[in-house]
Amino acid sequence: MSFISGSSERTASDLTVSIASPSDYLALLKPRVMSLVVFTALAGVLIAPTHVHPVIGFASLLAIAVGAGASGALNMWYDADIDVLMKRTRKRPIPAGKISEGDALGFGATLAVLSVMTLGIVANWLAAALLAFTIFFYVVIYTMWLKRSTPQNIVIGGAAGAFPPIVGYAAATGEISLASLALFAIIFVWTPPHFWSLALVKADEYGRAGIPMLPNVKGANRTRLEILLYAIVLAPLGLSPWLLGFASLAYGLLATVLGALMLLFAARVYFVRTGERADRCAKSLFGFSILYLFLLFAEIVGERLLAFSQRLTINLPW
Incomplete structure (x- = not known):
């Protein structure tokens, strides 16, 4: 009986063994948000006056997608304490106890670095810098600061979700x-x-x-x-x-x-x-x-x- 009581008091952050499946890690990337990011970034690529090579364009969009996923994972890592309190978020991988907070942090940080470096190598470093700033803005400025401190969190923080067309255009042209x-x-x-x-x-x-x-x-x-x-x-x-x-x-x-x-x-x-x-x-x-x-x-x-x-x-x- 005491074992059952003790187990019920554990939180997701207490777990040391991951029971996550690939679908749980996919959920950590916020795939619906990621798909919107890729779609708007694609528009940015296509409105460019120059025509990017299809391989470079695909690799750039993939890097932007991974960067968006990294932002989602880091957002879920930081917001695990409030996600468990909300009905629409309590089934996310961390509050559900499927992925530990440490694993989510490592996963998101690794993807963030890889996405920025990949975009810089396959496209240009302006696009990479813009992607890095987008990730920083979403995770640090919005998630860690604005979201919990001001009712204008969505207004200012919305800039993070609006950057993908600029990143896509920069990947194709090296310009804004x-x-x-x-x-x-x-x-x-x-x-x-x-x-x-x-x-x-x-x-x-x-x-x-x-x-x-x-x-x-x-x-x-x-x-x-x-x-x-x-x-x-x-x-x-x-x-x-x-x-x-x-x-x-x-x-x-x-x-x-x-x-x-x-x-x-x-x-x-x-x-x-x-x-x-x-x-x-x-x-x-x-x-x-x-x-x-x-x-x-x-x-x-x-x-x-x-x-x-x-x-x-x-x-x-x-």
Whole structure:
């Protein structure tokens, strides 16, 4: 009986033997976030005026993906104490007791170094430096500092998730351009309404974990207002790739429709403030915001790949 009682008091950090499977280490990399990083970085590569060799482009995207995974692993290592308190995170590998905190730290740090060195070797050192800064910003500035200290954590910390297009563009060209900065700005402004819509629904969980998300500090109504204000800014900002000339009119029309829908979903969150319907509106905005960003970047990627395939067909000998 005493053995059972003693076991129940152990935490994930007390484990000395790893019982992790490959899928647990994959979960440590936050694969859904990693896939978004790779997709937006691919857009950065494709909008470059120069055409990177496919092998170099693939290796660069792989390095960026590994860097994103390293950031996720280090984030889970540091946040293990609060992940165990939240329903949506308590099944992650560390709070679930499958991977020790020390193993996660070593795994993430090793991947971070390898990703930066690989990108520097296969592409250029500007891209590598930007990737290193992105990892540092997400792990140190956001995870270790902002997340637990200010309700503006998502606003400032969102820069980490917005850097991949700049890193991708730099990998292809060795430079930073206005076009890559435009993609950065779209993701940066998109991030607060995306995460705050979830925070409205999960406010109790964030409160138990001691995370000062905007709904917990400023209240739900202030959060709804800021979501709407960011959506108002995002709608015209989404048109910038077309206005700057590196996306087609089709993109401009798509961005107009998606921006209007984003405003509509944000307005519903602002005006519907009580009951289960308010939670449904917030969840709907969260889900649509993912679709919004995916479709915008998918249009850019699709246009660039189509143009590349057409040039390739013209240059073939037959």
